[in-house]
Amino acid sequence: AKEVAQMGASVDFFVAIGAGTLCDLAKYAGDKHRKPVLLYATAASMNGYTSAIVALKIRGLKRTMPCAPAIGVFADPEVIATAPQRMTAAGVGDFLSKASSSADWRASNILRDEYYCPRPREFSDDIQTRIIETAPRVGYADPEAIGVVLEGLLLTGLGMVIAGSSAPASGGEHLISHYLDMKHALYGTPNDLHGAQVGVGTVYALRLWEKVLELDPQALDVDALIARQPTDEQVRIWVEDDWGPVAPEVLAQWREKALDAEGLRAELGRFRDRYWQMRELLSQDLLSSDVAAKAIKQAGGPVRPEELDAPIDECRKAELFARFLRNRFTILDLAAEVGVT
Ligand SMILES: [Zn+2]
Known part of the structure; x- marks a missing residue:
C-alpha cells in the first residue's frame, strides 16, 4: 500500500481495474494524495467498491x-460473469450479512444507546428480495442475476x-471473518x-439471533448468567493464547465494551424490559437463517464452517x-451474555 501511495504522488487521478x-x-x-479515484470492478465479491473504508494489512x-x-x-x-463462481457466491454472502449486521447495530442502539441511523436499511431492502430470488441463476453465472448482486453490493x-460507519454492514458475522483473516x-493459517x-458467519449469527429472540426474557436467571461470564483473567489468557504479539491491542478493543457484573445486570435488565420492542424492530432487519443459507448455497457458496478453506478448529474458535x-x-456478545450458544 505504501509503494502504491508513493508512486501516485505525481498523478492526477487513480484508476483501479480489479476486485477488493x-x-x-x-x-x-x-x-493519501487527495486525488480522485475511479474503480472498474471485475468481481461482485464484496461491498467495498462504494464504501468509504479500506481494508489494509498494517x-x-x-x-x-x-x-x-x-x-x-x-x-x-x-465481465463479472467470467470471474470465478466462488467470487460472486461470496458477494451474495457479503450482501446478506446486512441482515445480521443491521440487527446487531439496532440492538446496540436499543441496549447500549449507540448511534443508529435507519436510512441504509431502507434503501437496500427491496434488493435483498431480488437477490434471494435470483440466487439460483447466480449459480449458473447468468449476467442478469449477477447484475442484481452487484447492485446490492454497491448499495450496501x-x-x-x-451511516458514516461500517456498522450497517459489519456485525458479529464480520468479526468471525476477521478472526480467520487475522x-x-x-x-499463515x-x-x-x-x-x-462472512456468508458462513451470517448463517451462524442469524441462528444465534433466532435462539436469543426465542428466549423468555422473564425467565432469565440473572445471577446465574452473571456467574457464568468469563473473568478478566480468563479473557486475557484466551486472547494472549490466540494473538500473542498483538494481544494488548485486541484486549484494548475488548475492554472498551466489556461489562462488569453490575453493568451486565443492568444490560440484562434492559434486555428484559425492551425485549418485545427489540423483537418487533429487529424483525425488520433479520432474515431467516434457513433462507440465507439456501440463497448462498444456490449461488454456489459455502454455508457451514466445514465448507470453508479454513481449518475447522479455527472456525469453531472464531465463533x-x-x-x-x-x-x-454484536449478537456474539448478546448471545454470550444470555447464555445462548
Ligand atoms: Zn464484508
Whole structure:
C-alpha cells in the first residue's frame, strides 16, 4: 500500500481495474494524495467498491480505515460473469450479512444507546428480495442475476457512507471473518474469500439471533448468567493464547465494551424490559437463517464452517472468541451474555 501511495504522488487521478484488494489500494492512495479515484470492478465479491473504508494489512494485522470514497464505480455484469463462481457466491454472502449486521447495530442502539441511523436499511431492502430470488441463476453465472448482486453490493457500500460507519454492514458475522483473516495474517493459517467467510458467519449469527429472540426474557436467571461470564483473567489468557504479539491491542478493543457484573445486570435488565420492542424492530432487519443459507448455497457458496478453506478448529474458535476482537457490540456478545450458544 505504501509503494502504491508513493508512486501516485505525481498523478492526477487513480484508476483501479480489479476486485477488493486492488480497488482498496487505489482508494488508499487517492485518499493519501487527495486525488480522485475511479474503480472498474471485475468481481461482485464484496461491498467495498462504494464504501468509504479500506481494508489494509498494517504490521501484519488486517484493519479497516476510513478513506474518501471513489468518485465513480463502473462494472459490466457480462465481465463479472467470467470471474470465478466462488467470487460472486461470496458477494451474495457479503450482501446478506446486512441482515445480521443491521440487527446487531439496532440492538446496540436499543441496549447500549449507540448511534443508529435507519436510512441504509431502507434503501437496500427491496434488493435483498431480488437477490434471494435470483440466487439460483447466480449459480449458473447468468449476467442478469449477477447484475442484481452487484447492485446490492454497491448499495450496501453506499449505506456505510450514509451511516458514516461500517456498522450497517459489519456485525458479529464480520468479526468471525476477521478472526480467520487475522489468524492468516499472523500465523499463515489458511483462510477463504472475505464474502465466503462472512456468508458462513451470517448463517451462524442469524441462528444465534433466532435462539436469543426465542428466549423468555422473564425467565432469565440473572445471577446465574452473571456467574457464568468469563473473568478478566480468563479473557486475557484466551486472547494472549490466540494473538500473542498483538494481544494488548485486541484486549484494548475488548475492554472498551466489556461489562462488569453490575453493568451486565443492568444490560440484562434492559434486555428484559425492551425485549418485545427489540423483537418487533429487529424483525425488520433479520432474515431467516434457513433462507440465507439456501440463497448462498444456490449461488454456489459455502454455508457451514466445514465448507470453508479454513481449518475447522479455527472456525469453531472464531465463533467463540471473535467477539473479543473489536469494541463493537454484536449478537456474539448478546448471545454470550444470555447464555445462548
Ligand atoms: Zn464484508
